[in-house]
Amino acid sequence: MEGELRGLEIGERLVLLACQGGRVTAMDDSCNHAGCLLSGGWIDARKRAVVCPCHEYCFELGTGRNVTIPRLCSDQHAFPVRVENGRVLLELEE
Numbered sequence: 001m002e003g004e005l006r007g008l009e010i011g012e013r014l015v016l017l018a019c020q021g022g023r024v025t026a027m028d029d030s031c032n033h034a035g036c037l038l039s040g041g042w043i044d045a046r047k048r049a050v051v052c053p054c055h056e057y058c059f060e061l062g063t064g065r066n067v068t069i070p071r072l073c074s075d076q077h078a079f080p081v082r083v084e085n086g087r088v089l090l091e092l093e094e
């Protein structure tokens, strides 16, 4: 649903799904700064980014790029997503 963040546990991996601007994107849910879950944060529609609830670093939806200045942590790993017949398909590497 538009504007929604959802955290998934897939095997050992925590994945964030975000729906913004009619597009579904995915990245690691665990923030690489200090491990908080981005799924507990919110979307900044202007920056097209998810905001971490702990220290409010922003990661661009689709790429996981850290768009916070100063850049005190890395980018989040992002995953390719396809939506087919209403199903969200994620490509997770091994």
Ligand code: FES
Pocket: 031, 032, 033, 034, 035, 036, 052, 053, 054, 055, 056, 057
């Ligand atoms: S844990 Fe995410 S910004 Fe610090």
